[in-house]
Amino acid sequence: MSQIQIMAFKSEKSLKLLLMDLNFRDWVIQPKPETKRYWKTWLKNNPDKKEDFLLAKELIQKLEFKRVEVSDERYEKIFEKTLLGKKSNYVSKNQFFIKKLDLRSYWRVAAMLVAAAFISLLYFSKQFHNSEGMTGQMEMITKSNDAGRKSQIYLPDGTIVWLNSKSSIQYKSDFSGSIRSVNLSGEAYFEVAKDPSKKFIVKTSTMSVTAIGTQFNVNAFSSVDRHQVALAEGKVMVQKTDKLNEDDQKIYLDPGQSLSIFKSNGQMIQSSFDPKKVLSWRDGVIYFDDAVFEEVVEVLERWYGKTIIVQNIEKAKAWQFSSEFNNETLENVMRNISYSKNFEYTIEGETVKIIF
Amino acid sequence: MRRELNRPNENRDNNSDFELGKKDAFGSLNQDSLNSLDDVRLWELFREGKEIAFSHIYGTHFEGLFQYGCQFTKNESLVEDALQDMFIELREKRKQTIIQTSIRNYLFTCLRRRILLYKKKSNDYTTNFEHSRFRLFDMEISTEQKIIDEQIKSDNKKKLKEAIKLITNRQREAIYCLYYEGLNYEEIKELMGFTNIRSVRNLVYRALAHMKSALSLFILWNCY
Numbered sequence: 001m002s003q004i005q006i007m008a009f010k011s012e013k014s015l016k017l018l019l020m021d022l023n024f025r026d027w028v029i030q031p032k033p034e035t036k037r038y039w040k041t042w043l044k045n046n047p048d049k050k051e052d053f054l055l056a057k058e059l060i061q062k063l064e065f066k067r068v069e070v071s072d073e074r075y076e077k078i079f080e081k082t083l084l085g086k087k088s089n090y091v092s093k094n095q096f097f098i099k100k101l102d103l104r105s106y107w108r109v110a111a112m113l114v115a116a117a118f119i120s121l122l123y124f125s126k127q128f129h130n131s132e133g134m135t136g137q138m139e140m141i142t143k144s145n146d147a148g149r150k151s152q153i154y155l156p157d158g159t160i161v162w163l164n165s166k167s168s169i170q171y172k173s174d175f176s177g178s179i180r181s182v183n184l185s186g187e188a189y190f191e192v193a194k195d196p197s198k199k200f201i202v203k204t205s206t207m208s209v210t211a212i213g214t215q216f217n218v219n220a221f222s223s224v225d226r227h228q229v230a231l232a233e234g235k236v237m238v239q240k241t242d243k244l245n246e247d248d249q250k251i252y253l254d255p256g257q258s259l260s261i262f263k264s265n266g267q268m269i270q271s272s273f274d275p276k277k278v279l280s281w282r283d284g285v286i287y288f289d290d291a292v293f294e295e296v297v298e299v300l301e302r303w304y305g306k307t308i309i310v311q312n313i314e315k316a317k318a319w320q321f322s323s324e325f326n327n328e329t330l331e332n333v334m335r336n337i338s339y340s341k342n343f344e345y346t347i348e349g350e351t352v353k354i355i356f
Numbered sequence: 357m358r359r360e361l362n363r364p365n366e367n368r369d370n371n372s373d374f375e376l377g378k379k380d381a382f383g384s385l386n387q388d389s390l391n392s393l394d395d396v397r398l399w400e401l402f403r404e405g406k407e408i409a410f411s412h413i414y415g416t417h418f419e420g421l422f423q424y425g426c427q428f429t430k431n432e433s434l435v436e437d438a439l440q441d442m443f444i445e446l447r448e449k450r451k452q453t454i455i456q457t458s459i460r461n462y463l464f465t466c467l468r469r470r471i472l473l474y475k476k477k478s479n480d481y482t483t484n485f486e487h488s489r490f491r492l493f494d495m496e497i498s499t500e501q502k503i504i505d506e507q508i509k510s511d512n513k514k515k516l517k518e519a520i521k522l523i524t525n526r527q528r529e530a531i532y533c534l535y536y537e538g539l540n541y542e543e544i545k546e547l548m549g550f551t552n553i554r555s556v557r558n559l560v561y562r563a564l565a566h567m568k569s570a571l572s573l574f575i576l577w578n579c580y
Contacts, residue, residue, distance in 0.1 A: 016564045020557065022540055029538055060535050064496040068426045070419050074436070079414060081440045082447070088437035090474045233433070 014049050018056040028060045071196050077235060086254065144168030145186075148305025150281075155182070158193035159200065162282045166221070166302045187219045189282055192234070203241065206261045210237040216253075217278055223298065230258040230278040240268070276324075284327040293319040296337070300352075304330045308352045315356040316341075395459045403450050414443065417463050420537060424464060427493045427532060428471045434478060438470040461543045468547060493528035495520055519567065527563035534560060 018024050027035040043053060143153050145165050153161040156175050163169060167186020180200045182190075192200045192211045200211040204220035206227045214234030220227040229238055231253040238251045238259050251259055251270065258273035277287045286303060288296060293316035297308050310316070321341065325333050334345050334352065344355045390398060390412045401409035418439075425435035442463070446453070455462050496517075523531070526548070533539040533547065541553045541560075550556050 016561065019564055020560060025535060026538070029535070063531070063535050065423075065532055065536055066427060066494050067423060068432060070422050074422075075418055078418070078436055078440050078443070079411070082414070082443040085444050085447070087441045087444055090434075090437055090477055091441050 015052045015056050018049075018052060019059065024056065025060060028057050073196055081254075089256075139173035140170055141173050142168060142170045146305060147302050150284075155180075155193075157195060157198070157200075160191040160193075162189040164188060164281055164302075165305065184218055184220060186221050187217070187281070189215070189217045189279065191215045205241070206263055207241050208239050210239075211235075219278075221302075225264050226260050226262055228258055228260045228273075228278070229253065230273045230275075231255050232275065232279065240266070280324075286325040286328075286333070288321050288323050290320045290322055293317075293321075296321055300330070300333065306330065306347075306350055306352050308354060310354045310356075312356040395455060399453075399455045399459060403453075405450075410447065413459060413463075417460055420460070421463055421467050424532075424537065425467055425471055427529070428468075429475055431475075431478070434474050435471065438467060438474050442466050442470050457543060457546060461539070461546060464537075464539075465547050493525060493532045495523070495528050495531065523563050523566045527559055527566065530556065530559050531563055 023035065024039070027039050043050060046053075143151070143163065145151055145163050145167055147166045149165055151163050153163055153169070155161060155171060156173065157180055159180070161169060161182075164187035167184070167188060169188060170183040171181065175198070178198065180195070180198050181203065182201070183203050185204065188202075190200075190202065190211065192214045200214075202209045202211070202218050204218060204227060205222065206220060207229070209216065209218060209229050211234065214236055215232040216234070216236055217230040217232070218228070219230075229236065233255050235255075236253050238253065239249070240261065251268070253259055253270070256272050256275075258271060258278065260269045260271075261267070262269075274289070277289050280287050286299060288299070291299070293313075296319070297310070300306070301308050319341070321337065323336065323340075325336070328336075330347065330352070334347065337343075338345050342356075346353045346355075390401075390409065393401070398409055398413065402413060421439060422435060425438060426432060429435065446463075446466070453462075529548065530544055533544045539547065541556045544550070545553050545556045548556070550559075
């Protein structure tokens with residue numbers, strides 16, 4: 001053992017000299033005929049350094065650093081963004097990116113907790129439906145939430161879905177076929193597992209959203225006129241579904257952008273969105289921003305799974321309500337709204353009465 | 357690993373490229389003819405606003421830049437943002453920018469500065485260059501199964517790992533640039549902000565000295 005160590009020390013210097021020699025390095029990394037000849041001759045002239053020579057060569061060849069996968073999508077995405085010339089949030093003055101990062105790291109933790117909750121949900125919940133039916137060889141799986149209940153679902157490809165109340169998704173049990181397709185009614189947030197070979201598509205009554213390594217929110221309640229896609233991360237392509245033409249207008253969204261489609265007139269609006277307003281439902285936060293009375297009622301009914309009856313509704317015409325409720329009981333929410341909007345209310349069983 | 361991108365206006369401007377004398381049979385500038393251009397010429401074309409020159413530069417250096425950038429942080433989207441912003445500014449300021457050594461080195465230098473800045477902005481916990489849990493330029497020496505005795509093998513592997521841990525982030529970065537990217541000492545000097553080449557050589561020499569025990573283990577390895 002000690003003999004070998006002495007040997008090692010002796011050779012250290014010539015080893016280092018070789019390693020520092022750029023010609024030697026170039027030859028190891030990329031041998032060319034003329035350099036090959038040179039080092040062959042060198043070796044002939046320095047037979048005592050043969051061992052160092054081989055070691056130095058092997059060491060350079062065996063150095064390994066972290067490698068990341070550089071997919072074509074990534075390559076093209078950054079190229080396109082560069083041509084568009086829109087710089088990231090690090091450059092622009094607003095500090096949105098900090099909020100975004102915070103939200104994300106918070107979600108890592110939250111996702112684990114919710115996952116645990118979800119597993120227990122599977123065992124104990126009666127309200128969580130899991131209806132599976134056979135169509136041909138593949139199974140279609142439907143997951144749905146009643147009003148008042150939210151859940152997190154893991155799809156077969158590793159994608160995580162946060163499903164809001166009164167919402168449902170439907171997908172093939174094994175995602176067989178060339179695309180991963182999910183039908184949605186209601187609202188869900190998707191954290192899509194990367195798989196460049198298989199597109200991930202969310203279909204609603206008004207649109208189809210194609211994801212490319214992405215996190216985004218889709219809001220498509222049949223009772224609401226405005227359907228919306230909001231992109232948190234990555235890239236999505238949105239197409240209206242009422243048009244049969246495949247070549248119909250494709251709209252690409254960047255992170256922080258949303259696309260709204262109004263069912264009544266088919267109008268589309270592309271704009272930036274407030275992540276607090278659009279994404280906070282997953283954290284159990286109800287967020288009203290200048291909401292009209294109908295919106296408040298609609299959201300509360302869905303969130304708490306109650307029916308709301310209103311007396312003298314005409315008094316609520318000019319309503320605009322803004323507030324945030326973080327995991328509050330219906331009682332607290334109603335009390336808060338009734339103070340600021342000046343009405344009486346009762347909660348009895350499944351029914352809430354509002355009296356102006 | 358260069359990839360071709362089909363941009364609509366690549367072959368549009370023929371005549372203005374004529375004096376450069378790099379035309380294919382159809383009289384237009386193409387990727388092959390760009391391959392034979394040196395960096396100064398290529399940069400000239402880019403400064404003149406030729407989009408094909410830009411996509412060529414992008415295609416040539418994207419992969420290397422991305423790999424390099426990802427050595428600084430786990431946050432790949434930060435690297436994406438930095439790359440994108442860098443290229444956008446490159447295009448905005450193309451008229452003012454003059455290349456001194458090579459395009460690659462210029463891009464590497466820009467990206468490095470930008471990533472360190474963005475890391476600071478986003479409170480990346482790997483910002484602290486020397487004392488972080490995440491290892492910048494994490495390095496390994498791959499070990500083949502030469503030793504039959506499992507015990508000796510795993511012992512040595514552990515020792516080898518620990519020996520490599522003694523090498524500082526900056527030293528590892530220099531090693532990366534030298535042996536992985538194939539930069540020369542002058543380029544590393546510029547990239548890492550040294551004042552002279554001697555300092556770079558010293559850094560590499562010290563890194564190799566730190567690897568002394570790694571090296572002798574490596575020798576042991578190969579003696580069996």
